[in-house]
Amino acid sequence: MSEEPAQKSLFRQYLEFPVIYKILIALILGAIVGAIVGDKITVIKPLGDLFIRLLKMIVMPIVLASLVVGAASISPAKLGKVGVKIIIYYLITSAFAVLFGLLMANVFKPGLGLELAGTGEITPKT
Incomplete structure (x- = not known):
């Protein structure tokens, strides 16, 4: 059954x-x-x-x-090897992000032609 x-x-x-x-x-x-x-x-x-x-x-x-x-x-021996790889990966990806950001800023030029109103002298309040 x-x-x-x-x-x-x-x-x-x-x-x-x-x-x-x-x-x-x-x-x-x-x-x-x-x-x-x-x-x-x-x-x-x-x-x-x-x-x-x-x-x-x-x-x-x-x-x-x-x-x-x-x-x-992870065992301490493997953790050391993995840790070094992680740090290298982090540094490379961070450098890539910075370079990409700089490239985009130079290509698109944010703020170009922007005039800030109120660029007068700053006086302290009394």
């Missing part, structure tokens, strides 16, 4: 559904709702801003915890 597998709950099915598809569905639904509702949805903008700020707030602790747990799980 064969037993039929128990039907999975809706919540269990949701948990097993790939995250990339959840994100894609949310993106499509958000675009559809935004197109239908239009500017009326600005009422809930503070909630969206709060959500984005909360996401930004949680990123750093998660990254730090991942680094600490990863470093704790």
